[in-house]
Amino acid sequence: xxPRALPRPRPMVEIVELGPAETEAAFDAMRALRPGLRTAQxxxxxxxxxxRPEGYxxxxxxEDGRVVAVAGFRVGHDxxxxxxxxxxxxxxxxDFRGRGHAGRILDWLLEEARRRDCxxxxxxxxxxxxxxxxxxxxxxxxxxxxxxxxTRPVR
Numbered sequence: 001x002x003p004r005a006l007p008r009p010r011p012m013v014e015i016v017e018l019g020p021a022e023t024e025a026a027f028d029a030m031r032a033l034r035p036g037l038r039t040a041q042x043x044x045x046x047x048x049x050x051x052r053p054e055g056y057x058x059x060x061x062x063e064d065g066r067v068v069a070v071a072g073f074r075v076g077h078d079x080x081x082x083x084x085x086x087x088x089x090x091x092x093x094x095d096f097r098g099r100g101h102a103g104r105i106l107d108w109l110l111e112e113a114r115r116r117d118c119x120x121x122x123x124x125x126x127x128x129x130x131x132x133x134x135x136x137x138x139x140x141x142x143x144x145x146x147x148x149x150x151t152r153p154v155r
Contacts, residue, residue, distance in 0.1 A: 033091030069101035
């Protein structure tokens with residue numbers, strides 16, 4: 001008779017907002033979505049010197065202390081939505097996908113939208129077949145497709 005295998009301990013997962021000193025820790029997770037980012041230092045400098053002063057914030061899923069998923073977001077106002085929470089970036093490191101981290105981050109963001117008295121929660125997502133899992137997640141979180149986002153280079 002074979003001995004029963006002991007259950008693998010579940011990793012400790014926490015959802016936390018990252019301050020400027022912790023920005024570099026989000027690099028590997030963010031780079032999965034933004035492969036043009038070259039170094040952790042370049043990423044941290046850009047986020048901390050350009051984006052944070054404009055209201056950009058980072059929230060992360062940490063598994064056993066390591067940032068494995070991250071979202072960049074901001075709160076603002078416009079004539080269409082009123083007060084909104086907009087998700088610029090939501091990314092999970094490929095080695096940690098399928099464990100519910102992005103869903104936990106979305107839950108935290110939706111709660112933050114409530115805490116900040118937002119009227120609407122928004123995010124855009126690129127249209128590529130490799131994003132199909134993300135679309136399922138967004139629809140499962142009751143996000144609705146309400147617009148098309150048009151863009152073109154200026155230079």
